[in-house]
Amino acid sequence: MSKVNLSFPEVQIREIRINSITGYQGDAQELVEASYSGLKDKERTFSQCLGCATSKAACMTVLIQDAAVISHGPVGCASCLHEFAFTYRVNSPLRGVVKPTPRRIFSTNLKEKDTVYGGMTKLANTIREVYERTRANAIFVLTTCAAGIIGDDVESVCDEAEEELGIPVVAIFCEGFRSKVWTTGFDAAYHGIARKLIQPPRQRRDDMINVINFWGSDVFAEWFAAFGAKPNYITPYSTVNGLKYASEAAATVQACSTLGSYLGAVLEQEFGVPEIPAAPPYGIAQTDRWFRALGKVLGKEEIAENLIAEKKRKYLPKIEALREKLSGKTAYVTAGAAHGHALLDILGELGLKTVGAAIFHHDPVYDSGRKENDQLAQRVSDYGNVPNFNVCNKQEFELVNALNRIRPDVLLARHGGMTLWGAKLGIPSLLVGDEHYSMGYEGLVNYGERLLEVIENDEFVKNLEKHAINPYTQWWLNQPPHYFLKGGTGV
Amino acid sequence: MSLSGMIEQERFTCAIGALQSVVAIPRAVPILHSGPGCGEMIAGFFERSTGYAGGTTSPCTNFTEKEVVFGGINRLRDIIRNTYKVLDTDLQVVLTGCTAGIVGDDVDSLVSEFAEEGKPIVSVETAGFKANNYEAHSLVVNAIIDQYVDLFVAENAPRSSKNTVNLLASIPYQDPFWKGNLFEYKRLLAGLGLKANILFGPYSGGVKEWQTIPTANFNILVSPWYGKPIADHLKTKYGQEYTWFRHVPIGANETEAFLYQVLDFALTQGAEIDEKAARAFIQHESKAYYEEIDNLATFLLEFRYGLPNHVHILHDAGYVVGLSRFLLHEVGIVPKEQFITDATPEKFQEDIRAELKATSQKREIPVYFEPDAGRAQEILRGIHHNGRGLIIGSGWDKELAKEKNYDFLSAAVPSPYRLVMTTNYVGFTGGLRVIEDIYHLVLSTYA
Ligand code: SF4
Numbered sequence: 001m002s003k004v005n006l007s008f009p010e011v012q013i014r015e016i017r018i019n020s021i022t023g024y025q026g027d028a029q030e031l032v033e034a035s036y037s038g039l040k041d042k043e044r045t046f047s048q049c050l051g052c053a054t055s056k057a058a059c060m061t062v063l064i065q066d067a068a069v070i071s072h073g074p075v076g077c078a079s080c081l082h083e084f085a086f087t088y089r090v091n092s093p094l095r096g097v098v099k100p101t102p103r104r105i106f107s108t109n110l111k112e113k114d115t116v117y118g119g120m121t122k123l124a125n126t127i128r129e130v131y132e133r134t135r136a137n138a139i140f141v142l143t144t145c146a147a148g149i150i151g152d153d154v155e156s157v158c159d160e161a162e163e164e165l166g167i168p169v170v171a172i173f174c175e176g177f178r179s180k181v182w183t184t185g186f187d188a189a190y191h192g193i194a195r196k197l198i199q200p201p202r203q204r205r206d207d208m209i210n211v212i213n214f215w216g217s218d219v220f221a222e223w224f225a226a227f228g229a230k231p232n233y234i235t236p237y238s239t240v241n242g243l244k245y246a247s248e249a250a251a252t253v254q255a256c257s258t259l260g261s262y263l264g265a266v267l268e269q270e271f272g273v274p275e276i277p278a279a280p281p282y283g284i285a286q287t288d289r290w291f292r293a294l295g296k297v298l299g300k301e302e303i304a305e306n307l308i309a310e311k312k313r314k315y316l317p318k319i320e321a322l323r324e325k326l327s328g329k330t331a332y333v334t335a336g337a338a339h340g341h342a343l344l345d346i347l348g349e350l351g352l353k354t355v356g357a358a359i360f361h362h363d364p365v366y367d368s369g370r371k372e373n374d375q376l377a378q379r380v381s382d383y384g385n386v387p388n389f390n391v392c393n394k395q396e397f398e399l400v401n402a403l404n405r406i407r408p409d410v411l412l413a414r415h416g417g418m419t420l421w422g423a424k425l426g427i428p429s430l431l432v433g434d435e436h437y438s439m440g441y442e443g444l445v446n447y448g449e450r451l452l453e454v455i456e457n458d459e460f461v462k463n464l465e466k467h468a469i470n471p472y473t474q475w476w477l478n479q480p481p482h483y484f485l486k487g488g489t490g491v
Numbered sequence: 492m493s494l495s496g497m498i499e500q501e502r503f504t505c506a507i508g509a510l511q512s513v514v515a516i517p518r519a520v521p522i523l524h525s526g527p528g529c530g531e532m533i534a535g536f537f538e539r540s541t542g543y544a545g546g547t548t549s550p551c552t553n554f555t556e557k558e559v560v561f562g563g564i565n566r567l568r569d570i571i572r573n574t575y576k577v578l579d580t581d582l583q584v585v586l587t588g589c590t591a592g593i594v595g596d597d598v599d600s601l602v603s604e605f606a607e608e609g610k611p612i613v614s615v616e617t618a619g620f621k622a623n624n625y626e627a628h629s630l631v632v633n634a635i636i637d638q639y640v641d642l643f644v645a646e647n648a649p650r651s652s653k654n655t656v657n658l659l660a661s662i663p664y665q666d667p668f669w670k671g672n673l674f675e676y677k678r679l680l681a682g683l684g685l686k687a688n689i690l691f692g693p694y695s696g697g698v699k700e701w702q703t704i705p706t707a708n709f710n711i712l713v714s715p716w717y718g719k720p721i722a723d724h725l726k727t728k729y730g731q732e733y734t735w736f737r738h739v740p741i742g743a744n745e746t747e748a749f750l751y752q753v754l755d756f757a758l759t760q761g762a763e764i765d766e767k768a769a770r771a772f773i774q775h776e777s778k779a780y781y782e783e784i785d786n787l788a789t790f791l792l793e794f795r796y797g798l799p800n801h802v803h804i805l806h807d808a809g810y811v812v813g814l815s816r817f818l819l820h821e822v823g824i825v826p827k828e829q830f831i832t833d834a835t836p837e838k839f840q841e842d843i844r845a846e847l848k849a850t851s852q853k854r855e856i857p858v859y860f861e862p863d864a865g866r867a868q869e870i871l872r873g874i875h876h877n878g879r880g881l882i883i884g885s886g887w888d889k890e891l892a893k894e895k896n897y898d899f900l901s902a903a904v905p906s907p908y909r910l911v912m913t914t915n916y917v918g919f920t921g922g923l924r925v926i927e928d929i930y931h932l933v934l935s936t937y938a
Contacts, residue, residue: 045573046574046576050527050528051527052526052527052532074505075503075623076508080531080532086907105499106499111496122496144589145588149593177556182528473578473579476578
């Protein structure tokens with residue numbers, strides 16, 4: 001179990017805190033076994049553009065309804081954040097937000113002279129002006145590489161501003177170079193939120209359950225209603241006040257353990273909110289376990305059993321019918337860690353044959369330290385091993401190589417840009433952005449139907465394949481995918 | 492500008508954003524010596540902009556703490572060497588980010604090692620705090636000219652080709668219509684008898700075309716301010732004079748002005764042009780254009796259910812001036828307060844004001860230079876005019892338009908609410924397209 005320590009302004013990075021790795025080639029079972037016995041990361045001698053912790057921290061703060069976000073750096077470090085303004089707009093109806101408001105996203109716009117003289121005055125002035133312009137209920141300040149290297153004391157500037165303005169001004173340390181695992185950006189955001197926003201509980205509310213999630217559809221409301229509780233979705237679409245009292249919830253669940261590992265642990269260790277000891281509900285076996293664990297934490301085991309029975313009555317026949325149609329089809333998965341494991345669960349449940357996976361990174365043990373949260377371990381024990389399991393650090397060249405040799409019937413992806421290569425190779429490819437869509441028993445039906453549709457509707461990818469542009473050399477496509485990974489043949 | 496110099500609602504990005512100018516060269520690859528997220532930030536800013544080897548295909552050293560402390564040059568050496576094995580490309584441009592810039596890696600020396608082996612490789616410093624992407628576009632192009640194009644100058648004698656010109660206009664991806672615009676410029680200039688190197692996009696000739704840059708007799712700069720360092724550089728380097736048209740020519744008036752300016756200049760530069768045929772070409776294009784306007788005029792004059800009568804534009808200076816002139820003179824929509832969001836350097840602002848002023852004898856068009864577009868929106872929020880209004884801007888402005896109950900046309904980046912592929916706004920046809928887009932929006936608000 002990682003020890004949460006809120007007295008430091010910066011979160012400990014994932015590779016140190018929970019020994020996360022970004023390079024691995026083998027099969028899933030070996031990885032699961034190695035996870036508990038000192039897994040070692042491997043470097044690559046070729047690499048492509050990755051992702052930035054700063055944008056991960058941004059997506060957990062920009063969507064907080066009444067907050068403003070400042071990127072402390074050159075304009076470039078905030079330039080993709082408009083995408084979260086779009087997401088906020090588009091998904092508002094899923095969360096019943098009747099009057100979505102413009103997102104307030106700023107950059108301190110650091111220039112060369114600031115790298116010489118420091119950017120602290122600029123930051124202080126920016127915070128003041130942002131407050132005047134937005135009257136936000138909280139301001140988040142995200143750090144960037146430039147701010148980090150020049151050594152601005154962002155924490156003190158924020159503390160002073162907080163005092164002056166009387167609202168929380170939260171420093172979040174998420175500069176891109178700090179961690180090799182960009183999901184450290186989520187942890188960084190949560191760390192700041194926990195330090196500055198979340199208050200000690202005034203009471204314990206048995207009618208509220210925290211859901212750490214992105215911006216998916218509201219499936220939890222119906223499930224929790226049976227237990228007499230409501231979801232408190234954090235942090236997207238929450239409010240500053242809603243976050244303050246997340247500490248009073250009866251329990252915390254996660255939509256994705258990669259996302260919420262740290263916040264779940266913080267809420268438990270610092271504020272006494274138990275995280276339910278079960279990986280998210282993907283696949284029948286895991287959904288059973290999840291509802292039971294939830295029932296137990298809430299002291300409502302019987303309700304859980306009734307709910308499971310009722311839902312199974314309703315959905316099992318449909319799942320069985322889908323299984324018949326899908327069984328024997330081969331599939332390949334590429335996704336961030338835990339949600340990738342979730343997709344592997346779904347495939348296992350629906351009877352597809354998983355022929356490989358390119359998973360961005362791997363967290364051997366989550367912050368809770370509980371084995372029950374290890375979704376990959378569950379997957380292996382519920383549905384068997386996964387061959388060609390590659391921890392790929394989102395390296396497209398490895399994915400293209402693997403896909404080209406494995407040629408599955410269908411590619412499932414979770415992050416933008418990754419389906420393209422399936423399609424270019426003529427492989428029907430599916431990306432479902434809403435990670436709640438495939439949860440629970442009903443989720444298997446949803447996802448199964450989408451899968452069938454995608455496999456069936458392959459004329460588009462077959463045509464694209466004929467005209468696909470491919471910048472990769474033939475030489476590369478003939479090498480093993482882990483050629484440039486330490487220990488591989490090309491290093 | 493705010494006191495702090497902060498920017499809300501970014502409409503341009505930092506220097507490394509000019510990696511898109513590399514992506515726009517067929518079969519070229521940007522190699523980033525930067526933090527792990529810079530590529531994602533740029534890809535996310537422009538969206539749908541990966542081209543041949545941009546986005547997640549681009550090699551990157553992905554700086555970690557280790558490279559920040561010990562320098563990243565060895566890592567870069569590995570990445571470059573292996574890029575040749577993994578990717579099949581014609582030109583490699585190494586761009587540095589903030590981390591490399593502050594750490595002070597000697598990228599130039601490393602890259603010249605590869606260049607000495609005969610690799611078509613170029614390095615350029617694009618640390619985000621040094622410049623924005625409007626400025627860095629010129630840095631990238633000039634670096635390619637100095638470190639790559641110049642290697643071929645023996646076979647491409649300066650100014651040896653009387654009717655060839657280099658066209659410096661739209662910045663790839665920053666101008667959402669760059670592909671269509673460059674193609675339209677090329678077509679129009681061909682009509683005058685000139686062969687234009689457009690350098691970017693599928694209708695350019697890739698690196699082969701770049702190699703012929705020195706041969707051009709003269710250059711054409713279409714821009715309010717950005718890109719000028721390229722024209723100046725080529726003038727010093729290869730003795731090419733240039734003619735400068737300062738806004739985006741949209742519609743008949745401005746396109747004719749542009750083409751006649753180029754024609755006159757070409758003649759003074761000794762281009763071998765059939766002047767009569769060139770003039771006939773312009774007239775013919777113009778006639779085709781006015782046939783459409785003629786058809787449309789009844790609609791513009793008589794449509795009884797309400798059409799926009801005034802417009803606010805939030806864009807770069809070239810579009811603000813070009814669209815204002817076009818909409819006022821050729822469509823009848825009056826430009827009210829305008830907002831130039833491209834961080835125009837101060838020394839160019841006066842000329843741009845003068846251009847806008849010259850648009851009309853009868854009215855002032857107030858203009859704000861405001862890279863902090865959130866501030867621009869604040870100003871706009873407080874402005875009221877009678878009649879139905881139109882806002883032309885980036886995706887950020889959609890919500891404001893809704894709030895003000897204005898029509899909204901997305902024509903600047905970032906543009907999540909509109910897909911643009913090969914549409915052009917430049918030229919006679921570009922003007923017609925602007926009209927189509929505006930009235931398509933307006934008409935789709937009925938029923
Ligand atoms: S990696 Fe660093 S410099 Fe690049 S976008 Fe992220 S914070 Fe900015």
